Amino acid sequence: MQDTLAAEALLVERCQQGDTAAFDQLVEQHGQWVYNLAYRMTGDREEAHDIAQEAFVRAFGAIKKFRRGSSFSTWLYRVATNACLDEIKRRRRRPAPASSLVNEDRLEPDPPDSAPDVAEHIESLERQELVRRAIASLPLHHRLTLVLYELQGRSYEEIAHITKTNVGTVKSRLSRARLALKDALEPHLELLRGG
Amino acid sequence: MRCDNVIELFSRYREADLDPAARGELEAHLAACDRCREEFASLDAICATLRELRPEPAPAGLARAVRARLDARRERPRAVLMRWAVPAAAAALLVAAAFGVMRLTPPREAARRAPMPARVPVSAPHLGREADRATIRELESVAPPAEQERMDTAALDELPAPSAVPSAKLKVEPEATPKREPGRTPPARAVTPSIERGAGAAGPPPPPAPLAVRPSGVAAEPKRKVAPSAEAPKTGEVGAGAFYERAARPAAPTEEAAGTRAHVADQMTLSRDLSLLEVSAEASETQVADGRLTLQLKTDRTVENARVSLRFAETDEGETVLWEGTLEKSKVNMREVHVPRPRPGSAGAQQQVVVSGPRLDSRAYYVFAPSAPGRAAAPPATVGARVRGKPENKRAALSGTWNDVLQAAAFENGVYILAPADFPVREQVPVAAPPPKPTLPHALNRIGYGVRQQKGAWTIEPVPGRESAPRRAGRSRR
Numbered sequence: 012m013q014d015t016l017a018a019e020a021l022l023v024e025r026c027q028q029g030d031t032a033a034f035d036q037l038v039e040q041h042g043q044w045v046y047n048l049a050y051r052m053t054g055d056r057e058e059a060h061d062i063a064q065e066a067f068v069r070a071f072g073a074i075k076k077f078r079r080g081s082s083f084s085t086w087l088y089r090v091a092t093n094a095c096l097d098e099i100k101r102r103r104r105r106p107a108p109a110s111s112l113v114n115e116d117r118l119e120p121d122p123p124d125s126a127p128d129v130a131e132h133i134e135s136l137e138r139q140e141l142v143r144r145a146i147a148s149l150p151l152h153h154r155l156t157l158v159l160y161e162l163q164g165r166s167y168e169e170i171a172h173i174t175k176t177n178v179g180t181v182k183s184r185l186s187r188a189r190l191a192l193k194d195a196l197e198p199h200l201e202l203l204r205g206g
Numbered sequence: 207m208r209c210d211n212v213i214e215l216f217s218r219y220r221e222a223d224l225d226p227a228a229r230g231e232l233e234a235h236l237a238a239c240d241r242c243r244e245e246f247a248s249l250d251a252i253c254a255t256l257r258e259l260r261p262e263p264a265p266a267g268l269a270r271a272v273r274a275r276l277d278a279r280r281e282r283p284r285a286v287l288m289r290w291a292v293p294a295a296a297a298a299l300l301v302a303a304a305f306g307v308m309r310l311t312p313p314r315e316a317a318r319r320a321p322m323p324a325r326v327p328v329s330a331p332h333l334g335r336e337a338d339r340a341t342i343r344e345l346e347s348v349a350p351p352a353e354q355e356r357m358d359t360a361a362l363d364e365l366p367a368p369s370a371v372p373s374a375k376l377k378v379e380p381e382a383t384p385k386r387e388p389g390r391t392p393p394a395r396a397v398t399p400s401i402e403r404g405a406g407a408a409g410p411p412p413p414p415a416p417l418a419v420r421p422s423g424v425a426a427e428p429k430r431k432v433a434p435s436a437e438a439p440k441t442g443e444v445g446a447g448a449f450y451e452r453a454a455r456p457a458a459p460t461e462e463a464a465g466t467r468a469h470v471a472d473q474m475t476l477s478r479d480l481s482l483l484e485v486s487a488e489a490s491e492t493q494v495a496d497g498r499l500t501l502q503l504k505t506d507r508t509v510e511n512a513r514v515s516l517r518f519a520e521t522d523e524g525e526t527v528l529w530e531g532t533l534e535k536s537k538v539n540m541r542e543v544h545v546p547r548p549r550p551g552s553a554g555a556q557q558q559v560v561v562s563g564p565r566l567d568s569r570a571y572y573v574f575a576p577s578a579p580g581r582a583a584a585p586p587a588t589v590g591a592r593v594r595g596k597p598e599n600k601r602a603a604l605s606g607t608w609n610d611v612l613q614a615a616a617f618e619n620g621v622y623i624l625a626p627a628d629f630p631v632r633e634q635v636p637v638a639a640p641p642p643k644p645t646l647p648h649a650l651n652r653i654g655y656g657v658r659q660q661k662g663a664w665t666i667e668p669v670p671g672r673e674s675a676p677r678r679a680g681r682s683r684r
Contacts, residue, residue: 031276038269046264060265067272068279135258142255161256186217193249203251 023083026074034074038067041084044163045091051158052095054147058102066094088165088173092155099151138203145195153188160185207235212242216249 019040025033045066050059070090077086146154155174159165160181167178174181196203212235218224219232236243265271 031273034276035269035273038272042264042268043261046268047261050262051259056262056265059262060268060271063264063268064271064275067268068275071272071276072279138255139259142252142259157256161253162259162261182217182221182223186214189217189249189252190213192252193245196248196252200248200251203248203255 019083020079023074023077024079026071027077031071034067034071037070037083037087041087042067045087048088048091048158048163049095049098051143051146051162052154053099054143058098062095062098063091065098066091069094085169085172088159088163088169092159092173096151096155134202138199141196141199141202142192145192148195149188149191153184153191156181156184157188157192207231209235209239209242212236212239213245216246219246220249220253 019037022033022037026037042063046059046063049062049066050056053059053062066087070087073090077083146157149157152174156170159170159173160167165173167181170176170181171178176184193200212232215224215228215232219229224232236246
């Protein structure tokens, strides 16, 4: 763990000196969750791809401001979160039609080899799709808190730091996000419980 | 514990964030309340589904795309600069074109000493409709009433010839300077001064061709030459010129000011003692305060290549100083034109002036300012004429008498000539007989305008239904 952090610190330092190759490595390391954060926030892969790029571009531009000793991933979360929020707000004027929230290809992936039952796998995909759409319908900050906590596994403290709030606010938002999610999924609760 | 509170506590219960007492109370409620238990089960199922969500694999090209954007960003500063340079320059040009500030020099002492004249607001509703919507009118009078009846054009022919205008060429047919013979008035003669644009003039935009009003057949008068100041270069080329033109002041300062209204096209500020000046102009806002006249010319659209010509006169020690300002695009050209006053009763006072010009039909605005010195009920000093029809009609419609013009210089101490910058006087023809009196109301009526006196002020306004009617003599109100 210490080695990983030291290696990351070295990469960051190289990036701060303008080494784009080092930044490529950072993108490789953190691209997955940055993209996922954007995807869960937008519910759209293409938008998520754009936002992830934007987040990394912003990060590279601001990486000289990154202070050693703090967590790079938390800092990058903050940058990525801001990129997400900015992009979502920017695109609010042209909200995507409801149909676009349905990820058609998401419903037709090849079942994993470990899937014991195809029907169960399909049900799981349906539940995920329902939840994805329900998440996308949440208020922005509730959505962000829920994604960071439930899907990204960030702690209350980290989320408070990322979103520039306090832990109490994070807890409150998370609670309300869950309740709102339950309301959104109310018609499909049976399917969810079946899972 | 109420059911609402139980639901609210789900997250804290799930996160083990409740103290033992609250937790015990909650669990007791859940055991007793089916509904809350159902709610908790649903929330649990949702959270389980959330955990079930698999992370999406990042696009394979993410790192490559990021690198491409970073590479493109390095080329960006210049592109950004170029992207903004043109709009910024355009905006600056627009601002510069929209607002120009024209300043004149401080007043002359004589003008300051001049008695306060009656203010004569003039209204000419047809103005402001033309292409540049930048027509203005103003009136001022500064000459002492005692001199009003004593007009002469004698000195006109004896004026020194200003040097060449940098960008406008003034051509005046040379003629012999009439010798003064006391008691004898030379016969009227035709003189045709014309003003042409200098071709291929380089440098700043050409200043407007001055309104070359030149009487002929005038009686000689002791030479009253007003030499230009040493620092004021001559800009006119006047043979036996109709008027003495000298360049104005050093380059008029141009300022840019923020506009208050989007449709304000131009703003001219004339810095001189204009306390005697009354300005009235349709589609414009005027303000005379602290010796400064501010004209805000409004248009209902953006005016490009706007050209505004402003001319007004003041009488100063034997000569009429015709101030002439031109706002062309964003640049201001100012000239000072001196028109010596004619002697009273001279033949020049009866000289008919016929003005015509290529753009007379649409934009020409010629102001006659006849007067009846000493008469309180004198007609107003200004008339605006918009001429339509054939050239001959234009000529006829704009015919006036030199007497009118010159007397106008005396009437209420001012002559006011407003015309587009390219509004030339092409010819002047003598008249065999003195024009009928009053000439102005007739001329007005022919072009569909009437004169109204209201509260001591004269206004010229179109007669309803007459503007397009055949021109014929009509009734005038005096």
